[in-house]
Amino acid sequence: MKWAEVSIQAAEAETDLVASCFYDVGATGVVIEDSESEAPAGRVVVKAYLPVDDELDGRIADFRAGIERLAEMDGFDAAACPIAKRLVQDSDWENNWKAYFHTQRVGQHIVIQPSWEEYTPLAGDVVLKLDPESAFGTGTHPTTAMCLRALEQMVRGGETVFDVGTGSGVLAIAAAKLGAKTVVAKDYARASAEVAAKNVAENGVQDVVTTGVSDLLTAFDGQADLVVANIIADIIIRLFDELDAHLAKGGRLLASGIIDERAADVTEAAVAHGFVIEDMYTDAGWAAMVLKRASE
Numbered sequence: 001m002k003w004a005e006v007s008i009q010a011a012e013a014e015t016d017l018v019a020s021c022f023y024d025v026g027a028t029g030v031v032i033e034d035s036e037s038e039a040p041a042g043r044v045v046v047k048a049y050l051p052v053d054d055e056l057d058g059r060i061a062d063f064r065a066g067i068e069r070l071a072e073m074d075g076f077d078a079a080a081c082p083i084a085k086r087l088v089q090d091s092d093w094e095n096n097w098k099a100y101f102h103t104q105r106v107g108q109h110i111v112i113q114p115s116w117e118e119y120t121p122l123a124g125d126v127v128l129k130l131d132p133e134s135a136f137g138t139g140t141h142p143t144t145a146m147c148l149r150a151l152e153q154m155v156r157g158g159e160t161v162f163d164v165g166t167g168s169g170v171l172a173i174a175a176a177k178l179g180a181k182t183v184v185a186k187d188y189a190r191a192s193a194e195v196a197a198k199n200v201a202e203n204g205v206q207d208v209v210t211t212g213v214s215d216l217l218t219a220f221d222g223q224a225d226l227v228v229a230n231i232i233a234d235i236i237i238r239l240f241d242e243l244d245a246h247l248a249k250g251g252r253l254l255a256s257g258i259i260d261e262r263a264a265d266v267t268e269a270a271v272a273h274g275f276v277i278e279d280m281y282t283d284a285g286w287a288a289m290v291l292k293r294a295s296e
Contacts, residue, residue, distance in 0.1 A: 021066035169196030
């Protein structure tokens with residue numbers, strides 16, 4: 001299958017907004033390359049991958065329209081840079097990941113092992129075998145790594161966990177291997193849900209983890225002790241509207257993918273919906289929050 005790599009330059013503080021435009025047109029995730037790669041100093045290249053099909057031109061047009069709407073905001077100048085597109089094959093995608101995705105320890109016990117590498121576990125290791133394919137989430141990005149470290153502290157055994165926007169399924173697999181009783185992992189993009197299902201099977205946790213397609217929590221049934229959402233600030237803000245129906249009494253929301261500049265916006269939305277921050281992680285300009293209801 002062919003994919004279109006769509007990219008645009010932006011200031012570092014604008015990446016969250018640009019990512020939101022990509023998600024709005026169905027991207028499964030974004031790649032952010034720093035100023036040492038293709039962008040001038042102080043700017044980054046934000047990339048997403050869209051399937052080459054009959055809807056591609058319309059998706060790119062919608063993305064361009066979203067960027068133009070953002071350009072009306074004071075200080076937002078991403079529209080000054082052209083939107084670039086190039087076609088890549090599945091094999092190109094796979095080889096690009098293999099070039100820099102290697103076995104890595106995240107947190108105290110969790111080890112991320114690419115499916116194409118060998119690793120001999122140490123005592124106490126929780127090994128997650130992963131092949132991102134066309135989905136995002138290798139566990140190495142700060143937003144995912146913070147979630148994995150938080151899960152080591154939060155999952156004690158027997159919990160029900162909902163993973164919203166699961167991507168490669170890495171967080172769902174981690175929750176299962178840490179002792180969660182039931183994990184439901186769904187993504188807006190069907191391609192990501194299929195990759196997650198493969199990774200769940202590769203890790204032997206298919207009896208614990210159920211995968212599928214959902215726009216936020218709309219296709220989730222019941223309530224969870226822990227809802228995990230490693231997405232972006234704007235979508236996390238939307239998620240608060242659905243939490244009451246799907247977060248059990250005494251439950252927690254682990255929200256990540258929040259660029260530092262948007263942490264205040266997420267906090268404001270949390271308070272407006274009756275939540276408070278119980279804990280916060282920060283790393284490389286990103287934040288992850290553990291939230292609970294203020295009344296509990």
